[in-house]
Amino acid sequence: MKYFILIIFLLSSAYIFYEGLRDDPTYIPSNLISEEIPEFKIESIKQYESFSSADLKSGEIKVVNFFASWCPPCKVEHPQLKKLSEKYKLYGIAKKDEIRNLTKWLDDLGNPFVKIGLDKNGMTSIDWGVYGLPETFLIDHKGMIIHKHVGPIMKKDLEYINKLITNVK
Template sequence: MKYIILIVLLLSTFLLFFEGLKNDPKLIPSNLISKKIPKFKLPSLDNRSFEDSDLRTKDLKLINFFASWCPPCKVEHSNLIKLSQRFKIFGIAKKDTEKNIETWFSQMGNPYSKIGFDHDGMVSINWGVYGLPETFIIDKEQKIIYRHVGAITEKDMKKIKLILDKNK
């Protein structure tokens, strides 16, 4: 009997660690999933303003937190441009300047329908953003349904497209 208890106990611990090995400890789930988008109001690239009401449209959209000083943001740029052909992508630039963004876009194109400037990073905090870039998918009811952390690679594209198609 005691041997059985011992073996069951050890094997379950083993399995626990084994499963634990598969997880990436650095990936943190968003606390905002299936919640309404937070309110915000930011100065925008076109010298007007970008606020949460701009997202109140009856379609699926993406919101991307980025910065021109962030190297992985440049990696995902071409993929964002591909996505922007089918979906609206809004951008929030963290601690960035108009000049830097415009130089960047003149070289690589602009996937964003609208860009807001989060100069002090507080809007990013309201969205629970912890590293750039981060991409949120927002459904027709202004609810956040998915968050992707880090650059969107080809592999991530498939997953994101799947989610977008499912919620269409």
């Protein structure tokens, strides 16, 4: 009997362990989903219009993207951001970027953002619970975070994001 209990325990532990292995260890679920956007401060960049938390608290669905010109995956998702910008308002927060590099990057690749700000020391990114770049947040018309996408938005993700936004509308 005692060996039976032990075997049952070992088998159930092995199953839980196996299930755990299938999880993506790089993905950390956001604590801010269904929460109001955090209060934050970003530096304005001369060439572009900046924004604050007040800009995101009303109006239509908005997309907030954390990016940087030094981040290669951000370049990968850029065409998808441009596609999203045809339908929705995109707000960009450049993390620890040099203004000169950022301006050149946006000039070369195109600027999908309606407003851009600079998170010079990474503190705004912490306010938003960002742990890597790029990260993208969907904000509803009341200023609540409805979805967070970690990593570059690929073509296959666009459909899911569009579906999410349509459901909210």
